[in-house]
Amino acid sequence: MEQREQMQQYQQLQQQMEQIQEHLQQIEERVEKVENAISGVQDLEDVEEGSEILAPIGSGAFAVAELKDNQHVVTNIGGDAFERKELDSAEELLENQRQELEETSDALEENLSDMQQQMQQIQMQMQQAQQQQQEE
DSSP states (O other): OOOOHHHHHHHHHHHHHHHHHHHHHHHHHHHHHHHHHHHHHHHHTTSOOTOEEEEETTTTEEEEEOOOOOOEEEEEEETEEEEEHHHHHHHHHHHHHHHHHHHHHHHHHHHHHHHHHHHHHHHHHHHHHHHHHOOO
């Protein structure tokens, strides 16, 4: 493989690594949101029905609401579909989501590690080629 091809491959790996790192950051943010939701579900049982709560309406805005049911939550089950679930069931669903996100994160971390090794090999090959050229 000539140096130009090696350099192109190196740059492609670099770009792929940057994309993976961005994706990892997004996954981290989603894991944090899921963990907050799990905590909220766990805490809901201790809140008395009729209590005032803050209900998120998006973009950091909240509505003051009255809690009507502290034994159920409405969860997104995919796309635009929602379902009323008991707290234990909702917590289990959220735990599964968190686990899937962490597995995806682990796989991406492994890909990053493989790419770093490939980049190191390319660097070594390029350095060896430069040294051979200098010796000639």
